[in-house]
Amino acid sequence: MVLLGVYLLLMVGGTLGAYLIGLAIERFASPGVSLPAFLAMYFTVLWVGWLLAVRITEPRVSTE
Numbered sequence: 001m002v003l004l005g006v007y008l009l010l011m012v013g014g015t016l017g018a019y020l021i022g023l024a025i026e027r028f029a030s031p032g033v034s035l036p037a038f039l040a041m042y043f044t045v046l047w048v049g050w051l052l053a054v055r056i057t058e059p060r061v062s063t064e
Contacts, residue, residue, distance in 0.1 A: 007053035014045030 022038030 003053055003057045006056050007049055010049040010053055011045065014049055015042065018042050018045055 018038055018041035021041060022034045025037050026034035
């Protein structure tokens, strides 16, 4: 359950970041590039977010 909670938090933050970067691209650069850029960032956030969530929540091994 903790894994899903951490993943959800990472997804909300990553999606917000991808949205803001896509919005900046649309306003200051080319509107036609903003959608592909947002989608690339969004799917990267899905993948990297899962890897980070698994790494953050993995059990610690005791070396005693």
